[in-house]
Amino acid sequence: MDHGGHEGHEGHEGHEGMDHGSHEGHEGMDHGAHEGMDHGAHEGMDHGAHEGMDHGAHEGMDHGDMEMSPGGIPLAEGGEDRDGLEMDVLQVRLGPVLPHWPAGLVLRCSLQGDVIVKAQAELVDGRARQDDEVVGPARGIDNIASLLALAGWDDAAAEARRIRDTALEPGDGAAGSEVERLRRRVRRSRTLRWSLRGVRRLSDEDAHARGLPADAVGDTYERLMGMLDRAVAGVAATAARGTGTRPNDADRTLSTDHLAHLLTGLDLATARLVLASLDIHELLAGQAEHEVSHG
Amino acid sequence: MADPMPMTDAPITTVAPGWAIAALAILGVLVVAAAMLDGALAARAGGGPGTVGGLVRPFGEAARLMRQRRRTTVEADRLLWRIGGAGLLVTAALMVTVVPLGEWTIFDLDVGVMWFNAMDVMVWALVWLTGWGANSAHSLVGGYRFLAHGLGYELPLMFALVAPAIVAESLNVGAVAAAQEGLWFAVWMPVAFLVYLLGVAAFSVWGPFAPAIGTDVAGGARAELSGVDRLVFEAGRYALLAAGAAFAVPMFLGGGAGPLLPGWAWVLVKTVALLAVLVWLRRRLPAFRPDKFMEVGWMLLLPAVLLQDLVVAVVAVWRS
Amino acid sequence: MLSDIAFWGVGLVAVVGGAAVFYVDSMARATYALALSFVAVGLQVLFLQQNYVGVVTILMMVMEMAIMAVYMVMFMGMNPALMPMSMVHSNKAAIAAAVATFLVLAAGILMVDWPTRRGSPPADVTMALGEALMGPKMLVMAVISPVMVATIVAGVVLAAHRTRYDRFGDDLKQRPADDPQPGGVGR
Known part of the structure; x- marks a missing residue:
């Protein structure tokens, strides 16, 4: 129903991308072997064994033996959360294939609840890409579409996707007025401003330290506005074929080393909004296998 | 054991239980209509297959889902998962039993307003169970997000339903409809009406209240739903939206009152109009993220609707 | 039937x-x-x-x-x-307690000399029940509910480890407030 067709795919891809990842993330368990098991028989056996053991051996609501792992998934380890209470840590892998997600990025997250407390970013197939003056602005508009879709505004996201396709076609520069209209529409939405205001505010030093361009300073809403401004300028410059001053997309890169810093401490959904708002055109594989922990 | 449902003196006839099938049929037609409208609006916004293509898209989508093989996840709690997914449709059907269609109702409960409220609280459990059952991280996050929204919208919704009941001095839905002769409650209780509409969108996991199934959590509670399960879940959402719109008619829009047409026709016309507004609302607004909406619910909506109740109560006392 | x-x-x-x-x-x-x-x-x-x-x-x-x-x-x-x-948990003790409770209650049901109905139930049994439960004690009930709410609020305030000084700074002048998770009203 509604946009089921579309979402259906998203759900599916998402599933492939991260869910199995979460299981794999658990201390290198062999995923393949585990899938091969007969599910029904496995489950039956498992339950039987547990009940017998739990009732007999354990007094108190004690949680079985630590080596027990239903479905081949080991118990979560506990850890202190940001309120100083102990909370389970869940290993979830995001990417490399996820809708509205930078292609090839794999983020191994430790989640407490839905808060990312620890993250490790790496790149699958990190080959350098060459954006020309057509693809560059279109990629920017595509990032806008991603951010709008993640913010839950399907209509504006659909419009942005349409403009992206127009911008990719060689021709008359019809994208110019359309992207200008999109900018006006987004600017008018007070709900969107309310929703994105104050989300992951970056200072000058933050942006500099993480190797981000200067326009990444501010909160997510300001970054979205910056993206729209750049899209307007970029499309206009493309239409003018070099006579204008094309904004330089070359520095819209981010090393995976810095990514984890930017996303730790945020909840899953907010982290995705923030990541989309950085308007990354290209990810660079980090120098070090970097692990960052929060707090 | 006597008859559990005593009649009230409202001008309402209780029809034979067999007519429940007719009520379900009407609900089904509303669901299909809402899905078609949403498809058409989405097509227009996306510049996709055109408006006609959008109108028929729900049917193609339904056919696709019916053929789709069920996805299984490791160690899913299937029982709870299925209950959650299928429960939305059942809840919506139970909601419409107390809505009078003109002068007929299936279930003339003297506390019909509370009944509706109890049913909408069911959605808390059902969405969470849908998110929980699949045993997947995004799905679970979606389920919890719905509860976070629930804590924000439910109390304002409850107090919004209190306002019409105060004036009608009854919790019977037919009596509330009969109490607004001449002036609809929507007109002189605008805050309660608006908060109620927000509540309907919220318990239908619809539009700005869809973060529980949002793209930012990869589909959230419904991330792992596939095939018929997904079809039933989506149909349940539309059915809740339709049931919420239908319930607003006797509560705020004068029930079957209106010129020329008979009462039942007016109820349907008003329901369809309100349903269209709710479907369209989704096009206009981005998501209310739960972490931000919670405070709005408690700091703005709840005081506003309590103030509305106070004003309504004062007016009711002054009039009598 | x-x-x-x-x-x-x-x-x-x-x-x-x-x-x-x-x-x-x-x-x-x-x-x-x-x-x-x-x-x-x-x-x-x-x-x-x-x-x-x-x-x-x-x-x-x-x-x-x-x-x-x-x-x-x-x-x-x-x-x-x-x-x-x-x-x-604590299976044996729990079973013993449950069986004993059941026996006491069941014995009570069987042994109490239940009164026969006098008169007929009123039209609105809900109202009758309400009056029977709290009719003469309405004032007590009305006082208890705000006290309960106040207790809950006080409990939460005492349990929270962040105070307004953490949010607004030592001179209570810092705006916007420093919250780990900012809310939607912007206070």
């Missing part, structure tokens, strides 16, 4: 649901078995013509169980839905 059968059927669901709480092996199932039991009890109350009480029971209990499931999962530290776990 039909409503008698329905009443007993719902009663059976309530009892079986209650027993299932201790039989199932996951927190979520235990919580929602309890919710099912309460819903069945609410439906039974409907049969007693206490419509308001019955529907409110369903409403409150479903809401409460939805929230309780979250707390159960949170405090019983366990992989969500993964690890089957027993819902009982």
